[in-house]
Amino acid sequence: MHTVPKALRPLIDLFFPYTCCGCGSNLIQEPSLFCLHCLATMPVTGFEFLAGNPVEKIFWGRAFVHAASAHLYFVSGSPIQHALHLLKYRNRKDIGLLFGNMMGRSLGLSGRFSECTDILPLPLFAKRQKQRGYNQSALIAEGVSAAMKIPVQYGWLTRIKETQTQTNKNRIERWQNMEGKFNISDQDKLSHRHILLVDDVITTGATLEACAGVIRSVPGARVSIACLAHTVPS
Helix, strand or coil, rough: CCCCCCHHHHHHHHCCCCCCCCCCCCCCCCCCCCCHHHHCCCCCCCCCCCCCCCCHHHHHCCCCCEEEEEECCCCCCCCCHHHHHHHHHCCCCCHHHHHHHHHHHHHHHHHCCCCCCCEEEEEHHHHHHHHHCCCCHHHHHHHHHHCCCCECCCCEEECCCCCCCCCCCHHHHHHHHHHHCCEEEEHHHHHHCEEEEEEEEECCCHHHHHHHHHHHEEEEEEEEEEEEECCCCC
């Protein structure tokens, strides 16, 4: 758009409008992804700074997690849901990188995640990732990495079995659906490392619990968790 003559921009905007990734407003200019209103009303949780926050409580008695957080609240029908839909299904990789960078800056400022040595995005099953073309959690992880200066490691944690959708499953069913679905490719790489496990949205935490359990089976490995958004199950 920056190379297009000014006289042609109104015509291009008519057919290819540049709109906010949250509310869809056209009161926005490139390269911003969100309008000023969406940026000002972003539902930030502040969980990064709070020990014993609601995300950490999800794992109490279920998985030993050093620290856990979600950067935003997820509300059905909200600009956050719309933006995550664009990220997950409409190839808007730039949204994942931006959100990850925002989240990474907060994680770094909190000091509670400073001991993490490596970032692992929650893996997709190979067939699903091939169909989609990318892993949205990996894009968020790349943004976190850029902000925190911690490397993203691919292939250390893999999803070895395809799973049914978690939608409409209760907590026990979700846990059973995830049992035995993840594998560590090389235990020596994770030995005595502090892993930051990154995902997009957390509800019951069953998937992350399964991943954390596999990582914690490696001698000396520790786990912290960072999700972009937190939704309370209905």
